[in-house]
Amino acid sequence: MKVERKCKIVSKEQMGDAIYMTLECGDMVRTSFKAPGQFVHVKCGEGLLLRRPISVCSCQEDEPQDLLTIVFEVRGEGTQWLANRPVGHSLDVLGLAGNGFTMKPEGRYLLVGGGIGIPPMLGCAQYTSGKSTAILGGRSKDKIILTNCFEDECAKVLVATDDGSLGHHGFVDALVHQELSENNNYDAVLACGPKPMLRNVAKVAEEFGIPCQVSMEERMGCGVGACLVCACDMADGSRKHVCKDGPVFDSKEVDWNA
Structure with a gap:
Protein backbone atom coordinates (compact mmCIF):
# COMPACT_ATOMS: atom_id res chain seq x y z
CA MET A 1 0.00 0.00 0.00
CA LYS A 2 1.45 3.35 -1.06
CA VAL A 3 1.77 6.01 1.63
CA GLU A 4 2.41 9.73 1.41
CA ARG A 5 5.06 11.11 3.73
CA LYS A 6 7.09 14.24 4.33
CA CYS A 7 10.62 12.93 3.85
CA LYS A 8 13.67 14.83 5.06
CA ILE A 9 16.82 14.92 2.94
CA VAL A 10 19.60 13.69 5.23
CA SER A 11 22.41 13.53 2.66
CA LYS A 12 23.07 14.58 -0.92
CA GLU A 13 26.04 13.87 -3.18
CA GLN A 14 26.89 14.56 -6.82
CA MET A 15 28.03 11.51 -8.81
CA GLY A 16 28.98 12.66 -12.29
CA ASP A 17 25.69 13.83 -13.80
CA ALA A 18 23.65 12.06 -11.12
CA ILE A 19 22.42 13.22 -7.72
CA TYR A 20 22.58 10.66 -4.88
CA MET A 21 20.03 11.58 -2.19
CA THR A 22 19.10 9.78 1.04
CA LEU A 23 15.75 10.45 2.69
CA GLU A 24 14.23 9.76 6.09
CA CYS A 25 10.79 8.44 5.15
CA GLY A 26 8.86 7.58 8.31
CA ASP A 27 7.44 4.06 8.12
CA MET A 28 7.30 4.00 4.30
CA VAL A 29 9.56 0.96 3.89
CA ARG A 30 7.87 -0.99 6.67
CA THR A 31 4.45 -0.13 5.24
CA SER A 32 4.85 -0.46 1.47
CA PHE A 33 8.02 -2.37 0.50
CA LYS A 34 7.23 -5.31 -1.80
CA ALA A 35 10.48 -6.04 -3.62
CA PRO A 36 13.55 -4.28 -5.07
CA GLY A 37 12.70 -2.25 -8.16
CA GLN A 38 9.85 -0.12 -6.83
CA PHE A 39 9.76 3.67 -7.24
CA VAL A 40 8.65 6.80 -5.41
CA HIS A 41 6.60 9.67 -6.81
CA VAL A 42 8.09 12.96 -5.66
CA LYS A 43 6.32 16.34 -5.69
CA CYS A 44 8.75 18.77 -7.29
CA GLY A 45 7.85 22.43 -6.71
CA GLU A 46 4.58 24.18 -6.03
CA GLY A 47 3.92 25.24 -9.62
CA LEU A 48 4.53 21.84 -11.22
CA LEU A 49 1.35 19.77 -11.32
CA LEU A 50 2.82 16.33 -11.96
CA ARG A 51 5.03 14.42 -9.57
CA ARG A 52 8.28 12.92 -10.80
CA PRO A 53 8.74 9.12 -10.63
CA ILE A 54 12.20 8.10 -9.41
CA ILE A 70 17.20 7.79 -4.80
CA VAL A 71 19.62 8.54 -7.63
CA PHE A 72 18.52 10.75 -10.52
CA GLU A 73 19.74 13.03 -13.29
CA VAL A 74 18.40 16.48 -14.09
CA TYR A 109 20.72 -13.30 -10.38
CA LEU A 110 22.45 -11.61 -13.29
CA LEU A 111 21.77 -7.91 -12.72
CA VAL A 112 22.05 -5.60 -15.73
CA GLY A 113 21.87 -1.82 -15.40
CA GLY A 114 22.34 0.80 -18.10
CA GLY A 115 22.90 4.51 -17.40
CA ILE A 116 20.41 5.81 -14.87
CA GLY A 117 19.04 2.25 -14.78
CA ILE A 118 22.09 1.26 -12.71
CA PRO A 119 20.88 2.53 -9.27
CA PRO A 120 17.72 0.33 -8.97
CA MET A 121 19.87 -2.76 -9.47
CA LEU A 122 21.82 -2.02 -6.29
CA GLY A 123 18.76 -2.84 -4.19
CA CYS A 124 18.56 -6.17 -6.03
CA ALA A 125 22.22 -6.86 -5.25
CA GLN A 126 21.72 -6.09 -1.56
CA TYR A 127 18.63 -8.33 -1.45
CA THR A 128 20.64 -11.40 -2.50
CA SER A 129 23.53 -10.92 -0.06
CA GLY A 130 26.55 -11.17 -2.34
CA LYS A 131 25.54 -14.07 -4.60
CA SER A 132 24.60 -12.14 -7.75
CA THR A 133 26.63 -10.76 -10.65
CA ALA A 134 26.24 -7.18 -11.89
CA ILE A 135 26.81 -5.89 -15.42
CA LEU A 136 26.86 -2.09 -15.59
CA GLY A 137 26.78 -0.11 -18.82
CA GLY A 138 26.92 3.50 -19.96
CA ARG A 139 27.99 5.78 -22.77
CA SER A 140 31.32 6.52 -21.11
CA LYS A 141 33.33 6.03 -17.92
CA ASP A 142 31.68 8.96 -16.13
CA LYS A 143 28.23 7.37 -16.62
CA ILE A 144 29.19 4.25 -14.65
CA ILE A 145 28.17 5.00 -11.07
CA LEU A 146 28.04 3.10 -7.76
CA THR A 147 30.70 0.62 -8.89
CA ASN A 148 32.21 0.33 -5.39
CA SER A 165 36.70 4.33 -21.80
CA ALA A 174 27.72 -8.71 -25.23
CA LEU A 175 28.76 -9.16 -21.60
CA VAL A 176 25.45 -10.85 -20.80
CA HIS A 177 26.14 -13.31 -23.63
CA GLN A 178 29.69 -13.86 -22.38
CA GLU A 179 28.59 -14.45 -18.78
CA LEU A 180 25.78 -16.85 -19.69
CA SER A 181 28.10 -18.74 -22.04
CA GLU A 182 30.53 -19.29 -19.17
CA ASN A 183 27.98 -19.83 -16.41
CA ASN A 184 24.21 -19.94 -16.88
CA ASN A 185 23.41 -21.09 -13.35
CA TYR A 186 21.27 -18.02 -12.67
CA ASP A 187 17.68 -17.93 -11.44
CA ALA A 188 16.95 -15.01 -13.79
CA VAL A 189 18.33 -12.00 -15.61
CA LEU A 190 17.05 -8.71 -14.14
CA ALA A 191 17.53 -5.52 -16.17
CA CYS A 192 16.82 -1.80 -16.01
CA GLY A 193 17.81 0.79 -18.61
CA PRO A 194 16.88 2.19 -22.03
CA LYS A 195 14.36 0.14 -24.02
CA PRO A 196 16.81 -0.86 -26.81
CA MET A 197 19.16 -2.24 -24.15
CA LEU A 198 16.34 -4.15 -22.47
CA ARG A 199 15.25 -5.65 -25.78
CA ASN A 200 18.76 -6.88 -26.54
CA VAL A 201 19.32 -8.27 -23.04
CA ALA A 202 15.96 -10.08 -23.18
CA LYS A 203 16.93 -11.63 -26.52
CA VAL A 204 20.19 -13.01 -25.10
CA GLN A 213 12.53 -9.47 -16.01
CA VAL A 214 12.78 -5.88 -17.25
CA SER A 215 12.01 -2.57 -15.58
CA MET A 216 10.32 -0.32 -18.15
CA GLU A 217 10.62 3.45 -18.15
CA GLU A 218 7.68 5.51 -19.44
CA ARG A 219 6.53 9.05 -18.75
CA MET A 220 4.01 9.09 -15.89
CA GLY A 221 1.16 11.36 -14.99
CA CYS A 222 -0.80 10.27 -11.94
CA GLY A 223 1.40 7.37 -10.83
CA VAL A 224 -1.61 5.32 -9.69
CA GLY A 225 -3.01 3.96 -12.97
CA ALA A 226 -5.81 6.48 -13.43
CA CYS A 227 -4.40 8.18 -16.53
CA LEU A 228 -3.06 6.65 -19.76
CA VAL A 229 0.31 8.41 -19.93
CA CYS A 230 2.48 5.42 -19.00
CA ALA A 231 0.73 2.75 -21.08
CA CYS A 232 3.03 0.01 -22.34
CA ASP A 233 2.18 -2.32 -25.25
CA MET A 234 2.18 -6.03 -24.45
CA ALA A 235 2.91 -8.96 -26.78
CA ASP A 236 -0.69 -10.24 -26.45
CA GLY A 237 -2.07 -6.96 -27.83
CA SER A 238 -3.10 -5.53 -24.46
CA ARG A 239 -1.76 -2.38 -22.83
CA LYS A 240 -0.60 -2.18 -19.23
CA HIS A 241 0.34 0.74 -17.01
CA VAL A 242 3.98 0.97 -15.99
CA CYS A 243 3.05 2.72 -12.72
CA LYS A 244 0.43 0.20 -11.59
CA ASP A 245 1.20 -3.08 -13.39
CA GLY A 246 4.99 -2.51 -13.56
CA PRO A 247 7.48 -1.03 -13.76
CA VAL A 248 8.83 -4.59 -13.84
CA PHE A 249 7.50 -7.07 -16.41
CA ASP A 250 8.49 -10.51 -17.66
CA SER A 251 10.40 -9.75 -20.85
CA LYS A 252 8.20 -12.14 -22.83
CA GLU A 253 5.15 -10.02 -21.95
CA VAL A 254 6.49 -6.90 -23.68
CA ASP A 255 5.89 -6.03 -27.34
CA TRP A 256 9.42 -5.03 -28.29
CA ASN A 257 8.33 -3.87 -31.75
CA ALA A 258 5.84 -1.26 -30.47
Missing part, protein backbone atom coordinates in the same frame (compact mmCIF):
# COMPACT_ATOMS: atom_id res chain seq x y z
CA SER A 55 13.41 4.53 -8.93
CA VAL A 56 14.51 3.55 -5.44
CA CYS A 57 18.21 2.73 -5.34
CA SER A 58 18.06 1.10 -1.91
CA CYS A 59 15.92 1.23 1.21
CA GLN A 60 15.93 -0.14 4.72
CA GLU A 61 13.77 -0.33 7.79
CA ASP A 62 15.24 1.78 10.56
CA GLU A 63 14.35 3.54 13.79
CA PRO A 64 12.98 6.06 14.36
CA GLN A 65 12.55 6.52 10.59
CA ASP A 66 13.08 4.25 7.59
CA LEU A 67 15.69 5.30 5.04
CA LEU A 68 15.60 5.25 1.27
CA THR A 69 18.05 6.42 -1.36
CA ARG A 75 16.11 16.02 -17.08
CA GLY A 76 13.81 19.04 -16.79
CA GLU A 77 12.31 21.66 -14.53
CA GLY A 78 11.05 19.21 -11.91
CA THR A 79 14.29 17.29 -11.41
CA GLN A 80 16.23 20.58 -11.49
CA TRP A 81 14.08 21.81 -8.60
CA LEU A 82 14.71 18.54 -6.76
CA ALA A 83 18.48 18.70 -7.35
CA ASN A 84 18.54 22.19 -5.80
CA ARG A 85 16.93 21.10 -2.51
CA PRO A 86 19.39 21.34 0.40
CA VAL A 87 20.06 18.77 3.12
CA GLY A 88 17.40 19.23 5.79
CA HIS A 89 14.66 20.14 3.30
CA SER A 90 11.49 18.02 3.41
CA LEU A 91 9.95 16.50 0.28
CA ASP A 92 6.39 15.31 -0.35
CA VAL A 93 6.88 11.67 -1.38
CA LEU A 94 4.34 9.02 -2.41
CA GLY A 95 5.56 5.44 -2.26
CA LEU A 96 6.75 2.84 -2.36
CA ALA A 97 4.92 2.45 -5.65
CA GLY A 98 4.73 -0.16 -8.38
CA ASN A 99 5.73 -3.80 -8.48
CA GLY A 100 9.41 -4.66 -8.25
CA PHE A 101 11.42 -7.69 -9.34
CA THR A 102 10.27 -11.16 -8.34
CA MET A 103 13.24 -12.42 -6.34
CA LYS A 104 14.25 -14.86 -3.62
CA PRO A 105 16.84 -13.71 -1.05
CA GLU A 106 18.65 -17.02 -1.49
CA GLY A 107 18.59 -16.69 -5.31
CA ARG A 108 21.42 -15.90 -7.72
CA CYS A 149 28.77 -0.34 -3.91
CA PHE A 150 28.13 -3.16 -6.38
CA GLU A 151 31.57 -4.64 -5.70
CA ASP A 152 30.66 -4.76 -2.00
CA GLU A 153 27.34 -6.50 -2.70
CA CYS A 154 28.07 -8.82 -5.66
CA ALA A 155 30.23 -11.85 -6.39
CA LYS A 156 31.38 -10.25 -9.65
CA VAL A 157 30.99 -6.87 -11.41
CA LEU A 158 31.49 -6.35 -15.15
CA VAL A 159 31.42 -2.99 -16.96
CA ALA A 160 30.74 -1.98 -20.57
CA THR A 161 31.01 1.49 -22.11
CA ASP A 162 29.96 2.59 -25.60
CA ASP A 163 33.23 4.46 -26.15
CA GLY A 164 35.54 1.92 -24.50
CA LEU A 166 36.07 1.67 -19.11
CA GLY A 167 35.72 -2.09 -19.30
CA HIS A 168 34.31 -3.80 -22.39
CA HIS A 169 34.11 -1.58 -25.48
CA GLY A 170 30.50 -2.06 -26.55
CA PHE A 171 27.07 -2.76 -25.17
CA VAL A 172 26.03 -4.73 -22.09
CA ASP A 173 24.29 -7.50 -24.06
CA ALA A 205 18.44 -14.37 -21.99
CA GLU A 206 15.89 -16.13 -24.17
CA GLU A 207 18.69 -17.64 -26.26
CA PHE A 208 20.07 -19.29 -23.12
CA GLY A 209 16.66 -20.23 -21.72
CA ILE A 210 17.06 -17.97 -18.67
CA PRO A 211 13.97 -16.10 -17.34
CA CYS A 212 14.28 -12.34 -17.78
Whole structure:
Protein backbone atom coordinates (compact mmCIF):
# COMPACT_ATOMS: atom_id res chain seq x y z
CA MET A 1 0.00 0.00 0.00
CA LYS A 2 1.45 3.35 -1.06
CA VAL A 3 1.77 6.01 1.63
CA GLU A 4 2.41 9.73 1.41
CA ARG A 5 5.06 11.11 3.73
CA LYS A 6 7.09 14.24 4.33
CA CYS A 7 10.62 12.93 3.85
CA LYS A 8 13.67 14.83 5.06
CA ILE A 9 16.82 14.92 2.94
CA VAL A 10 19.60 13.69 5.23
CA SER A 11 22.41 13.53 2.66
CA LYS A 12 23.07 14.58 -0.92
CA GLU A 13 26.04 13.87 -3.18
CA GLN A 14 26.89 14.56 -6.82
CA MET A 15 28.03 11.51 -8.81
CA GLY A 16 28.98 12.66 -12.29
CA ASP A 17 25.69 13.83 -13.80
CA ALA A 18 23.65 12.06 -11.12
CA ILE A 19 22.42 13.22 -7.72
CA TYR A 20 22.58 10.66 -4.88
CA MET A 21 20.03 11.58 -2.19
CA THR A 22 19.10 9.78 1.04
CA LEU A 23 15.75 10.45 2.69
CA GLU A 24 14.23 9.76 6.09
CA CYS A 25 10.79 8.44 5.15
CA GLY A 26 8.86 7.58 8.31
CA ASP A 27 7.44 4.06 8.12
CA MET A 28 7.30 4.00 4.30
CA VAL A 29 9.56 0.96 3.89
CA ARG A 30 7.87 -0.99 6.67
CA THR A 31 4.45 -0.13 5.24
CA SER A 32 4.85 -0.46 1.47
CA PHE A 33 8.02 -2.37 0.50
CA LYS A 34 7.23 -5.31 -1.80
CA ALA A 35 10.48 -6.04 -3.62
CA PRO A 36 13.55 -4.28 -5.07
CA GLY A 37 12.70 -2.25 -8.16
CA GLN A 38 9.85 -0.12 -6.83
CA PHE A 39 9.76 3.67 -7.24
CA VAL A 40 8.65 6.80 -5.41
CA HIS A 41 6.60 9.67 -6.81
CA VAL A 42 8.09 12.96 -5.66
CA LYS A 43 6.32 16.34 -5.69
CA CYS A 44 8.75 18.77 -7.29
CA GLY A 45 7.85 22.43 -6.71
CA GLU A 46 4.58 24.18 -6.03
CA GLY A 47 3.92 25.24 -9.62
CA LEU A 48 4.53 21.84 -11.22
CA LEU A 49 1.35 19.77 -11.32
CA LEU A 50 2.82 16.33 -11.96
CA ARG A 51 5.03 14.42 -9.57
CA ARG A 52 8.28 12.92 -10.80
CA PRO A 53 8.74 9.12 -10.63
CA ILE A 54 12.20 8.10 -9.41
CA SER A 55 13.41 4.53 -8.93
CA VAL A 56 14.51 3.55 -5.44
CA CYS A 57 18.21 2.73 -5.34
CA SER A 58 18.06 1.10 -1.91
CA CYS A 59 15.92 1.23 1.21
CA GLN A 60 15.93 -0.14 4.72
CA GLU A 61 13.77 -0.33 7.79
CA ASP A 62 15.24 1.78 10.56
CA GLU A 63 14.35 3.54 13.79
CA PRO A 64 12.98 6.06 14.36
CA GLN A 65 12.55 6.52 10.59
CA ASP A 66 13.08 4.25 7.59
CA LEU A 67 15.69 5.30 5.04
CA LEU A 68 15.60 5.25 1.27
CA THR A 69 18.05 6.42 -1.36
CA ILE A 70 17.20 7.79 -4.80
CA VAL A 71 19.62 8.54 -7.63
CA PHE A 72 18.52 10.75 -10.52
CA GLU A 73 19.74 13.03 -13.29
CA VAL A 74 18.40 16.48 -14.09
CA ARG A 75 16.11 16.02 -17.08
CA GLY A 76 13.81 19.04 -16.79
CA GLU A 77 12.31 21.66 -14.53
CA GLY A 78 11.05 19.21 -11.91
CA THR A 79 14.29 17.29 -11.41
CA GLN A 80 16.23 20.58 -11.49
CA TRP A 81 14.08 21.81 -8.60
CA LEU A 82 14.71 18.54 -6.76
CA ALA A 83 18.48 18.70 -7.35
CA ASN A 84 18.54 22.19 -5.80
CA ARG A 85 16.93 21.10 -2.51
CA PRO A 86 19.39 21.34 0.40
CA VAL A 87 20.06 18.77 3.12
CA GLY A 88 17.40 19.23 5.79
CA HIS A 89 14.66 20.14 3.30
CA SER A 90 11.49 18.02 3.41
CA LEU A 91 9.95 16.50 0.28
CA ASP A 92 6.39 15.31 -0.35
CA VAL A 93 6.88 11.67 -1.38
CA LEU A 94 4.34 9.02 -2.41
CA GLY A 95 5.56 5.44 -2.26
CA LEU A 96 6.75 2.84 -2.36
CA ALA A 97 4.92 2.45 -5.65
CA GLY A 98 4.73 -0.16 -8.38
CA ASN A 99 5.73 -3.80 -8.48
CA GLY A 100 9.41 -4.66 -8.25
CA PHE A 101 11.42 -7.69 -9.34
CA THR A 102 10.27 -11.16 -8.34
CA MET A 103 13.24 -12.42 -6.34
CA LYS A 104 14.25 -14.86 -3.62
CA PRO A 105 16.84 -13.71 -1.05
CA GLU A 106 18.65 -17.02 -1.49
CA GLY A 107 18.59 -16.69 -5.31
CA ARG A 108 21.42 -15.90 -7.72
CA TYR A 109 20.72 -13.30 -10.38
CA LEU A 110 22.45 -11.61 -13.29
CA LEU A 111 21.77 -7.91 -12.72
CA VAL A 112 22.05 -5.60 -15.73
CA GLY A 113 21.87 -1.82 -15.40
CA GLY A 114 22.34 0.80 -18.10
CA GLY A 115 22.90 4.51 -17.40
CA ILE A 116 20.41 5.81 -14.87
CA GLY A 117 19.04 2.25 -14.78
CA ILE A 118 22.09 1.26 -12.71
CA PRO A 119 20.88 2.53 -9.27
CA PRO A 120 17.72 0.33 -8.97
CA MET A 121 19.87 -2.76 -9.47
CA LEU A 122 21.82 -2.02 -6.29
CA GLY A 123 18.76 -2.84 -4.19
CA CYS A 124 18.56 -6.17 -6.03
CA ALA A 125 22.22 -6.86 -5.25
CA GLN A 126 21.72 -6.09 -1.56
CA TYR A 127 18.63 -8.33 -1.45
CA THR A 128 20.64 -11.40 -2.50
CA SER A 129 23.53 -10.92 -0.06
CA GLY A 130 26.55 -11.17 -2.34
CA LYS A 131 25.54 -14.07 -4.60
CA SER A 132 24.60 -12.14 -7.75
CA THR A 133 26.63 -10.76 -10.65
CA ALA A 134 26.24 -7.18 -11.89
CA ILE A 135 26.81 -5.89 -15.42
CA LEU A 136 26.86 -2.09 -15.59
CA GLY A 137 26.78 -0.11 -18.82
CA GLY A 138 26.92 3.50 -19.96
CA ARG A 139 27.99 5.78 -22.77
CA SER A 140 31.32 6.52 -21.11
CA LYS A 141 33.33 6.03 -17.92
CA ASP A 142 31.68 8.96 -16.13
CA LYS A 143 28.23 7.37 -16.62
CA ILE A 144 29.19 4.25 -14.65
CA ILE A 145 28.17 5.00 -11.07
CA LEU A 146 28.04 3.10 -7.76
CA THR A 147 30.70 0.62 -8.89
CA ASN A 148 32.21 0.33 -5.39
CA CYS A 149 28.77 -0.34 -3.91
CA PHE A 150 28.13 -3.16 -6.38
CA GLU A 151 31.57 -4.64 -5.70
CA ASP A 152 30.66 -4.76 -2.00
CA GLU A 153 27.34 -6.50 -2.70
CA CYS A 154 28.07 -8.82 -5.66
CA ALA A 155 30.23 -11.85 -6.39
CA LYS A 156 31.38 -10.25 -9.65
CA VAL A 157 30.99 -6.87 -11.41
CA LEU A 158 31.49 -6.35 -15.15
CA VAL A 159 31.42 -2.99 -16.96
CA ALA A 160 30.74 -1.98 -20.57
CA THR A 161 31.01 1.49 -22.11
CA ASP A 162 29.96 2.59 -25.60
CA ASP A 163 33.23 4.46 -26.15
CA GLY A 164 35.54 1.92 -24.50
CA SER A 165 36.70 4.33 -21.80
CA LEU A 166 36.07 1.67 -19.11
CA GLY A 167 35.72 -2.09 -19.30
CA HIS A 168 34.31 -3.80 -22.39
CA HIS A 169 34.11 -1.58 -25.48
CA GLY A 170 30.50 -2.06 -26.55
CA PHE A 171 27.07 -2.76 -25.17
CA VAL A 172 26.03 -4.73 -22.09
CA ASP A 173 24.29 -7.50 -24.06
CA ALA A 174 27.72 -8.71 -25.23
CA LEU A 175 28.76 -9.16 -21.60
CA VAL A 176 25.45 -10.85 -20.80
CA HIS A 177 26.14 -13.31 -23.63
CA GLN A 178 29.69 -13.86 -22.38
CA GLU A 179 28.59 -14.45 -18.78
CA LEU A 180 25.78 -16.85 -19.69
CA SER A 181 28.10 -18.74 -22.04
CA GLU A 182 30.53 -19.29 -19.17
CA ASN A 183 27.98 -19.83 -16.41
CA ASN A 184 24.21 -19.94 -16.88
CA ASN A 185 23.41 -21.09 -13.35
CA TYR A 186 21.27 -18.02 -12.67
CA ASP A 187 17.68 -17.93 -11.44
CA ALA A 188 16.95 -15.01 -13.79
CA VAL A 189 18.33 -12.00 -15.61
CA LEU A 190 17.05 -8.71 -14.14
CA ALA A 191 17.53 -5.52 -16.17
CA CYS A 192 16.82 -1.80 -16.01
CA GLY A 193 17.81 0.79 -18.61
CA PRO A 194 16.88 2.19 -22.03
CA LYS A 195 14.36 0.14 -24.02
CA PRO A 196 16.81 -0.86 -26.81
CA MET A 197 19.16 -2.24 -24.15
CA LEU A 198 16.34 -4.15 -22.47
CA ARG A 199 15.25 -5.65 -25.78
CA ASN A 200 18.76 -6.88 -26.54
CA VAL A 201 19.32 -8.27 -23.04
CA ALA A 202 15.96 -10.08 -23.18
CA LYS A 203 16.93 -11.63 -26.52
CA VAL A 204 20.19 -13.01 -25.10
CA ALA A 205 18.44 -14.37 -21.99
CA GLU A 206 15.89 -16.13 -24.17
CA GLU A 207 18.69 -17.64 -26.26
CA PHE A 208 20.07 -19.29 -23.12
CA GLY A 209 16.66 -20.23 -21.72
CA ILE A 210 17.06 -17.97 -18.67
CA PRO A 211 13.97 -16.10 -17.34
CA CYS A 212 14.28 -12.34 -17.78
CA GLN A 213 12.53 -9.47 -16.01
CA VAL A 214 12.78 -5.88 -17.25
CA SER A 215 12.01 -2.57 -15.58
CA MET A 216 10.32 -0.32 -18.15
CA GLU A 217 10.62 3.45 -18.15
CA GLU A 218 7.68 5.51 -19.44
CA ARG A 219 6.53 9.05 -18.75
CA MET A 220 4.01 9.09 -15.89
CA GLY A 221 1.16 11.36 -14.99
CA CYS A 222 -0.80 10.27 -11.94
CA GLY A 223 1.40 7.37 -10.83
CA VAL A 224 -1.61 5.32 -9.69
CA GLY A 225 -3.01 3.96 -12.97
CA ALA A 226 -5.81 6.48 -13.43
CA CYS A 227 -4.40 8.18 -16.53
CA LEU A 228 -3.06 6.65 -19.76
CA VAL A 229 0.31 8.41 -19.93
CA CYS A 230 2.48 5.42 -19.00
CA ALA A 231 0.73 2.75 -21.08
CA CYS A 232 3.03 0.01 -22.34
CA ASP A 233 2.18 -2.32 -25.25
CA MET A 234 2.18 -6.03 -24.45
CA ALA A 235 2.91 -8.96 -26.78
CA ASP A 236 -0.69 -10.24 -26.45
CA GLY A 237 -2.07 -6.96 -27.83
CA SER A 238 -3.10 -5.53 -24.46
CA ARG A 239 -1.76 -2.38 -22.83
CA LYS A 240 -0.60 -2.18 -19.23
CA HIS A 241 0.34 0.74 -17.01
CA VAL A 242 3.98 0.97 -15.99
CA CYS A 243 3.05 2.72 -12.72
CA LYS A 244 0.43 0.20 -11.59
CA ASP A 245 1.20 -3.08 -13.39
CA GLY A 246 4.99 -2.51 -13.56
CA PRO A 247 7.48 -1.03 -13.76
CA VAL A 248 8.83 -4.59 -13.84
CA PHE A 249 7.50 -7.07 -16.41
CA ASP A 250 8.49 -10.51 -17.66
CA SER A 251 10.40 -9.75 -20.85
CA LYS A 252 8.20 -12.14 -22.83
CA GLU A 253 5.15 -10.02 -21.95
CA VAL A 254 6.49 -6.90 -23.68
CA ASP A 255 5.89 -6.03 -27.34
CA TRP A 256 9.42 -5.03 -28.29
CA ASN A 257 8.33 -3.87 -31.75
CA ALA A 258 5.84 -1.26 -30.47
